Amino acid sequence: MDSMPAARILADEIGAIALDTSIFDQYKGRLDSGLLRRMTQFRYGGRVKVLMPDLIRSEVLAHLTSDARTAAENLKKALRDAESAQLVSPDHTRQLLNGLCDPAAEAERRLSEWVKQTRAEIIDCAARVDLGCMFDRYFAAEPPFADTVDKKAEFPDAATLMALEHWADEHDTRVLLVSRDGDWERFCKRHSRLQSVGDLGAALSAFQDESAQFIARRFADAELEIPPSAIIEAVFNxxxxxxxxxxxxxxxxxxxxxxxxxxxxxxxxxxxxxxxxMREFEAVDHRDGKVVVRVRLALSVELRASFVVLQSPAREELLRLVDGWNRTTYQTVPIEALVTLDGGLKDRVQVDRVEFLPTTYAYTLGNTFPEIQAPDRDDGITYHAFDLIEQRTDPMATTRQER
Known part of the structure; x- marks a missing residue:
């Protein structure tokens, strides 16, 4: 997917912006923080509208609901385990469980609030899509339909893109689509009123005025060699x-x-x-005398992966440890942060706040896994991961020394 730089996005020609479900998933559905929250800036200017096709809304809502249900189940299990270990009383457990919100209702509330805060216009895809035209594209394997056996799964994308194309024609403007899906990019290349970009930060940066970009450059010029102390402290605190x-x-x-x-x-x-x-700084929001800049960082981390194999003689019996082993590796993990700057005309730009963005990091350990005889049946144990992070005693000194 093309991570088009802001300079290539002709913001003056853009009348609306829309996000694909992949962007909501990339930032783990955190609607009230990070770059997704920065979409609220469009409610103030008025010139650029936020569009949300109803099919995208349904997909995002389904993902938010699924995540909320998983979180609720994990919390219930953790509370039951804590009660069994007598870490909490049964009354306290019941009180906490009774206070849980309905996952579906809470997901709907969160998404509705985001739509309200961004003043997003919900696009009725069914009312805007010519089914005959869509089927013509389907049988011709034209974007967003690929020439594969899975073309049927692409109907929601096709309806979404054609509805946005219809809206753009109706309003005689261009629509910027933010998606990590290559089919969206291929579709937009055929339609002059649609432009695709795979990076939400770059998309937001294109709409910032020169004063915001100037402050971002001043901040970059002042911090060429190492991150400012405010970022280092935010990492280790x-x-x-x-x-x-x-x-x-x-x-x-x-x-x-x-x-x-x-x-x-x-x-x-x-x-x-x-x-x-310097090249890693982008202004992504500017209001109330503050400029928000996205910066890219590298975390040097020590990863210790612990593996265990658990089995039980029968489904009703307790699990027992069959084998376990550890592997340690050192990795450099890329991560992004939003740095809020005081936008005043001072001699030195001041950092007001640092917010880190969610990310996924995949790595390999090589052929270092022991051969373990797998049982003939699946005991229902899921393959999963959780993360814990230790803090250095003297983070500032350690950071300086190891840098």
């Missing part, structure tokens, strides 16, 4: 937050019944991903 922000994926081990694994992650240093961080 609350390292446990990265257990939620970074999803680690190990590419090596094939799933097998009874296999579980977890991560223990130790932060060592934070730096720019290149010798100069």
């Amino acid at each position: 609350e390292p446990s937050m990265f257990s939620e922000l970074i999803t680690f994926v190990i590419l090596d081990p094939a799933w097998r019944p009874g296999l579980r694994w977890s991560h223990l992650t130790k932060l060592h240093a934070v730096s720019w991903p290149t010798a100069s961080g």
